[in-house]
Amino acid sequence: MHILKALEKQDQEFVRGSGAMGPLDDHLYMHHMPYSYTAEQIRKLRTFIYHMPDRPVPKVIMITSALPGEGKSVISSNLAIAIAKGEDQQVLLVDCDLRKPSLHELFKYPHSMGVSEILQGKADVSECLISTSIDKLTVLPAAKEPPSNPSELLESRKTSALIKSLASREGNWFIIIDSSPIQATVDPKILSDVVDGIVMVVRYRYTREAEFKMALEALPKEKIIGTVLNAVDELPVKKYTYNKYKYYKNYYNR
Ligand SMILES: Nc1ncnc2c1ncn2[C@@H]1O[C@H](COP(=O)(O)OP(=O)(O)O)[C@@H](O)[C@H]1O
Numbered sequence: 001m002h003i004l005k006a007l008e009k010q011d012q013e014f015v016r017g018s019g020a021m022g023p024l025d026d027h028l029y030m031h032h033m034p035y036s037y038t039a040e041q042i043r044k045l046r047t048f049i050y051h052m053p054d055r056p057v058p059k060v061i062m063i064t065s066a067l068p069g070e071g072k073s074v075i076s077s078n079l080a081i082a083i084a085k086g087e088d089q090q091v092l093l094v095d096c097d098l099r100k101p102s103l104h105e106l107f108k109y110p111h112s113m114g115v116s117e118i119l120q121g122k123a124d125v126s127e128c129l130i131s132t133s134i135d136k137l138t139v140l141p142a143a144k145e146p147p148s149n150p151s152e153l154l155e156s157r158k159t160s161a162l163i164k165s166l167a168s169r170e171g172n173w174f175i176i177i178d179s180s181p182i183q184a185t186v187d188p189k190i191l192s193d194v195v196d197g198i199v200m201v202v203r204y205r206y207t208r209e210a211e212f213k214m215a216l217e218a219l220p221k222e223k224i225i226g227t228v229l230n231a232v233d234e235l236p237v238k239k240y241t242y243n244k245y246k247y248y249k250n251y252y253n254r
C-alpha cells in the first residue's frame with residue numbers, strides 16, 4: 001500500500017516550549033508549530049490531495065482507520081487547518097464519530113448540536129456550525145447528546161443529502177470528515193458512499209497488518225487516496241534520506 005506521509009510522534013514538551021500555545025489543543029501542530037516536520041508533512045498531504053493524477057480534486061474527504069486511537073481526529077483536524085490556510089479555501093471539518101466525538105476537545109468548544117441533531121430533524125445546519133479561531137475553518141460537531149443509534153442515523157438517506165448540501169453550501173467548501181474506526185463500527189463504510197476520497201491512518205507500532213488489511217477491504221478501493229503513517233518515533237533513514245536533514249534539525253531543536 002502506498003504510504004503518503006509518515007508523521008512524527010510529537011513530543012508535547014516541544015510544543016509547549018515553542019511558546020506558541022493558544023486556546024486550541026496542543027495536537028493542532030499546523031496551528032501551534034507551522035514550521036515543524038509534522039506540519040510540513042501535513043502540507044505535503046494537502047499538496048498531494050490537490051494534485052492527484054488522473055482525477056479531480058476530491059472535495060469531500062473522510063479520514064478513517066482500523067482502530068480507535070490511531071490519530072484520525074488529530075490528522076483530520078491538522079489537514080483541515082492546512083487546507084484552510086491555503087488561498088481562498090473555506091473548510092468544514094465534520095465530526096462524524098457520533099459515538100466518541102473528539103473535535104470539541106481539540107478545538108475547545110462545549111458539547112453542542114451537530115450531525116446527530118441535524119439527521120434527527122432537531123436542528124438546522126446553520127445553528128450547529130462553529131467558527132473556529134482559525135480563519136476559514138468551520139466545524140460541525142457530532143452531537144450534543146450521543147445518539148442511541150448512530151449507525152441507523154448515518155445509514156439514512158439524509159446523510160448523503162446532508163453531505164451534498166454541505167458541499168455546495170456557500171460555494172465550494174472543502175469537507176473533511178473525521179470518522180470512527182472501521183473495526184468497531186460500520187459507520188465509515190456507510191460514509192464511504194458519500195465521500196470523494198478516503199485517507200487511511202495507521203499508527204506506527206500499534207496497528208497489526210491484518211487489522212489494516214481488513215479495514216482496507218471494507219472500503220471502496222477506488223476512493224482510497226492513500227495512507228498516513230502516524231506517530232512515528234523512528235524514521236527509517238534509508239527511505240527518508242530526503243527528509244533526513246529536516247528530521248534531525250527538528251530533533252536537535254527540542
Ligand atoms: N502524531 C502524534 N503525535 C503525538 N500524539 C499523537 C499523534 N497523533 C495522535 N496522537 C495522540 O493519540 C491520541 C489518539 O488520537 P486521535 O486523533 O484522538 O485518534 P482517533 O481519532 O483515531 O481515535 C490522542 O489523544 C493524541 O494525543
Ligand SMILES: [Mg+2]
Pocket residue numbers: 072073074097100101102178179
Ligand atoms: Mg477520533
